[in-house]
Amino acid sequence: MEVTKLSIQDKLPLTCTRSGTCCHDKNVLINPWETVCLANEKKITPREFRDLYCDFGGIRLKFKGKPDSNGKQACDLYTDNFGCSVHLGRPLACRLFPLGRQIQNEEVNYIFEGKIFPCINGCPSVVDLPLVKVEEYLKQQKTIHFEAAQDAYLDIMQDIADIAFMLLLDTQLAESGETNTLKQWRILGNDEPEILAKKIGNEWLDYLTLPEIVDNWEDPIAFTQAHTNILHSKAQVKIDCLQTNLELHEASVLMMGIALFLAIGIGANKKELVELWIETAKNNGAKE
Ligand code: SF4
Numbered sequence: 001m002e003v004t005k006l007s008i009q010d011k012l013p014l015t016c017t018r019s020g021t022c023c024h025d026k027n028v029l030i031n032p033w034e035t036v037c038l039a040n041e042k043k044i045t046p047r048e049f050r051d052l053y054c055d056f057g058g059i060r061l062k063f064k065g066k067p068d069s070n071g072k073q074a075c076d077l078y079t080d081n082f083g084c085s086v087h088l089g090r091p092l093a094c095r096l097f098p099l100g101r102q103i104q105n106e107e108v109n110y111i112f113e114g115k116i117f118p119c120i121n122g123c124p125s126v127v128d129l130p131l132v133k134v135e136e137y138l139k140q141q142k143t144i145h146f147e148a149a150q151d152a153y154l155d156i157m158q159d160i161a162d163i164a165f166m167l168l169l170d171t172q173l174a175e176s177g178e179t180n181t182l183k184q185w186r187i188l189g190n191d192e193p194e195i196l197a198k199k200i201g202n203e204w205l206d207y208l209t210l211p212e213i214v215d216n217w218e219d220p221i222a223f224t225q226a227h228t229n230i231l232h233s234k235a236q237v238k239i240d241c242l243q244t245n246l247e248l249h250e251a252s253v254l255m256m257g258i259a260l261f262l263a264i265g266i267g268a269n270k271k272e273l274v275e276l277w278i279e280t281a282k283n284n285g286a287k288e
């Protein structure tokens, strides 16, 4: 995907026309902390929110609402003649749009997709409204906590992938010369999100998308730390029971599936990630 990289000093037509164009026919991915923020705005439980408003097992908002004049369906959280029904709790993707946030080699860049400013397509009058610096726009949109949550979930994704590596490389599994684990990792990287969600299974899907965290949930750092602890303790219980190579293989594949599922929710490219991880595993003695 071609992107335009931005400096935070760039001035762009970021004054929204408020037409709701970008609340139609979009791919809005969310992380578990954002699910809690959105559920809170709707005054329902995270589970109810996931079941009512999400697909892909809880990491994407549903866009099955009333179509606009071009037949593009609205986000299910969009209300006609009003706008976003969860404005204060809206996720990072919505706060940033038409911008995006790209993290490569630990460097963060703000971007927009393509070479032409995205709003011009659906809202051409945006060019007549005041220009805004990227830096100012981020402040207006109050992205800071949401960016912190995205960064923390990136770390959690890597943590879970590390468990998958450990089960393959630090046990007798890789030494045994087995080749099926990396093969299954690659299949997971190519699976559609719904298939991946099914492979993970409801129990782990719930640990991942609906962690039971009540205290300090407004603080993304406290929340993601508590979520890390939950995932680690659940993984440890599983690891403690493993004995055979088949069990190690299955656990490694499960952990990789969970890491890749989380990768989708934070907007990472899971195909590229899994290829990178397979290469790393091979360089450390695993076979395919
Ligand atoms: S496309 Fe741009 S200008 Fe139009 S509603 Fe969305 S953010 Fe606002």
Ligand code: SF4
Binding pocket: 022, 023, 024, 026, 028, 061, 075, 076, 077, 078, 079, 083, 084, 085, 086, 087, 090, 091, 094
């Ligand atoms: S969550 Fe709100 S801002 Fe985001 S797409 Fe849905 S209605 Fe639009």
